Amino acid sequence: MFFISLLIFFALAIPPSVAIYCIASHWLKRNSPRQPTVVAAIPLGLSAIALLLTHAAAILLFAFHEIARMQDPGVALILIALLRAQQPLFWGFVDLILSLFAILLFAIYLKYARDEESHLMQAFTPLPALLFTLLASAALFLLAQFQYGTVDLVLTIVDPRRFNQLALQTGVANMDYYAAQVSSRLLLTAVLSCLLFFALLLAGILNLFWRKMQCNRQALATILILGVLAGSCFGALQGLGFVNYLRQLQ
Numbered sequence: 001m002f003f004i005s006l007l008i009f010f011a012l013a014i015p016p017s018v019a020i021y022c023i024a025s026h027w028l029k030r031n032s033p034r035q036p037t038v039v040a041a042i043p044l045g046l047s048a049i050a051l052l053l054t055h056a057a058a059i060l061l062f063a064f065h066e067i068a069r070m071q072d073p074g075v076a077l078i079l080i081a082l083l084r085a086q087q088p089l090f091w092g093f094v095d096l097i098l099s100l101f102a103i104l105l106f107a108i109y110l111k112y113a114r115d116e117e118s119h120l121m122q123a124f125t126p127l128p129a130l131l132f133t134l135l136a137s138a139a140l141f142l143l144a145q146f147q148y149g150t151v152d153l154v155l156t157i158v159d160p161r162r163f164n165q166l167a168l169q170t171g172v173a174n175m176d177y178y179a180a181q182v183s184s185r186l187l188l189t190a191v192l193s194c195l196l197f198f199a200l201l202l203a204g205i206l207n208l209f210w211r212k213m214q215c216n217r218q219a220l221a222t223i224l225i226l227g228v229l230a231g232s233c234f235g236a237l238q239g240l241g242f243v244n245y246l247r248q249l250q
Helices: 001-026 036-068 075-113 127-158 161-170 175-209 218-249
Strands: none
Touching: 001 036, 036 075, 036 127, 036 175, 036 218, 075 127, 075 175, 127 161, 127 175, 127 218, 161 218
């Protein structure tokens, strides 16, 4: 339990720490093309979501293991595990959104306070590094949707009315079949989120240190920033909906 709490604390501390570093760098190296931008902050901040996805999958896998060991339906235990898995993920998205907005607002303030002509959404990054960041970020959001689909499948199994509808649609009423599906999905989520954590760290490092003055990828940077903000808002709203639904079931 202590390790899990420490993991959540560490993950939630990543986006604000990255924001503080980027804001301080903007302040101290105002006109340097090597200063961190919000593009570099995005993959580093998203690494927190990857950790929280790993945590969510591990929590649910452990809950299913306990249910199998006790030979008990464990509906209440599953609902508690789902809440413990989904709440940190929701707060992770909120944490990321606030941190990215803090960097953008400070960049806007610095631009107009000093009457600078630089673009807000600039990235002096070679194209391979920026494309790698785009792919890793998109993969993480797809994995988050996959995880939300897994949670919805679990909710369908524990809700008798929804389970009956699912059994009619698929023609399979065996609970063990769906439990095996959930377990395989959770295991896949845990493995892929661990891999994406390291991929996002690598993308952040590339954006921080592989900088070229003549390569201002403003258009791609704008697409990346707006896409990540939109995806994070959507993920947060989904997480909030699941958390509220779980509380009602309890």
